[in-house]
Amino acid sequence: QVQLVQSGGGLVQAGGSLRLSCAASGRTFSRYATGWFRRAPGKEREFVAAIIWSGGTYTYYTDSVKGRFTISRDNANNTVYLQMNSLKPEDTAVYYCAAGSGGIRLTVGYDYDSWGQGTQVTVSS
Numbered sequence: 001q002v003q004l005v006q007s008g009g010g011l012v013q014a015g016g017s018l019r020l021s022c023a024a025s026g027r028t029f030s031r032y033a034t035g036w037f038r039r040a041p042g043k044e045r046e047f048v049a050a051i052i053w054s055g056g057t058y059t060y061y062t063d064s065v066k067g068r069f070t071i072s073r074d075n076a077n078n079t080v081y082l083q084m085n086s087l088k089p090e091d092t093a094v095y096y097c098a099a100g101s102g103g104i105r106l107t108v109g110y111d112y113d114s115w116g117q118g119t120q121v122t123v124s125s
């Protein structure tokens with residue numbers, strides 16, 4: 001496992017942007033798949049985005065954020081980012097970063113074995 005510490009988030013108006021960061025401990029972080037999930041009030045946790053290196057860097061997004069959110073990672077600094085643009089009120093949620101190793105299912109939260117503490121993102125209309 002790795003330790004994940006999140007930063008960023010906050011309150012923004014619709015159409016605005018925010019960037020979430022997720023800093024990891026451990027020298028082998030580059031081998032981990034990293035994902036972002038969110039939980040809106042009264043809803044189940046949902047997959048947002050994931051990034052993995054497998055001979056190249058691959059990214060995956062849920063349909064509702066494609067074209068608006070970008071996941072990236074800086075292996076030198078053991079940090080993963082989620083750049084969120086054109087935010088909508090329905091993006092309001094607590095966002096969590098997660099890391100997992102091995103052949104995990106990237107969109108399935110239970111497959112990840114390390115989680116950040118969560119950060120609130122609120123988008124006002």
